[in-house]
Amino acid sequence: MDQQQYWTGDEREYQYHAVERFVKCFRTYNLPQLVEDEKCNKHNMKQDRILCQSDERQSISHWNIFKACFLREVLLLKRNSPVQIFKAIQITFLGFILSTLFFRTEMSQDTIFDGNKYMGALFMAVAAVNFNGMTELTMTVKRLPIFYKQRELLRLPGWAILCSTFLISIPMSLMETGLWTCSTYFAIGYAPSPVR
Numbered sequence: 001m002d003q004q005q006y007w008t009g010d011e012r013e014y015q016y017h018a019v020e021r022f023v024k025c026f027r028t029y030n031l032p033q034l035v036e037d038e039k040c041n042k043h044n045m046k047q048d049r050i051l052c053q054s055d056e057r058q059s060i061s062h063w064n065i066f067k068a069c070f071l072r073e074v075l076l077l078k079r080n081s082p083v084q085i086f087k088a089i090q091i092t093f094l095g096f097i098l099s100t101l102f103f104r105t106e107m108s109q110d111t112i113f114d115g116n117k118y119m120g121a122l123f124m125a126v127a128a129v130n131f132n133g134m135t136e137l138t139m140t141v142k143r144l145p146i147f148y149k150q151r152e153l154l155r156l157p158g159w160a161i162l163c164s165t166f167l168i169s170i171p172m173s174l175m176e177t178g179l180w181t182c183s184t185y186f187a188i189g190y191a192p193s194p195v196r
Contacts (some may be wrong), residue, residue, distance in 0.1 A: 067154070070167065083135060091129070102188045102189075
């Protein structure tokens with residue numbers, strides 16, 4: 001009944017086809033005979049086990065799978081390098097803003113209220129570094145369907161994909177926290193000398 005709304009041609013050329021006619025045309029085609037064949041429907045568990053064991057013998061080693069996943073993550077990191085550069089610039093800029101807000105010449109260390117200022121600076125540092133990682137979270141969520149597809153269809157182990165992502169993200173997070181620490185630690189006055 002609702003087929004006519006999808007018709008783009010001339011109204012006079014439109015013809016309604018019932019579902020039964022579609023079924024009849026499908027049954028007369030030779031492909032459904034393969035699907036309905038009894039040989040295809042019989043499920044032989046012993047033969048399936050033998051096929052799985054032969055697949056395991058001919059499969060790629062775990063080290064090669066891990067290497068391929070790691071190289072793919074490096075490629076994705078290169079592709080997303082503008083995002084990583086923007087995050088580095090953003091964290092440095094936020095660090096300099098925070099260090100001018102809590103400048104060490106104005107941060108005395110005599111009372112409990114002065115300690116509250118340092119706690120506020122630490123809270124702002126944790127919040128800034130935490131929210132800077134939200135872009136990484138959205139990129140990870142976007143890649144979840146690919147992860148599930150590779151795990152299910154290609155039978156790739158989940159640990160290889162996740163370990164490669166984890167190992168690539170460690171240097172990036174160390175770089176971000178290093179930039180943050182270099183731009184705020186001495187300027188706020190957490191330590192009295194720049195050597196520390």
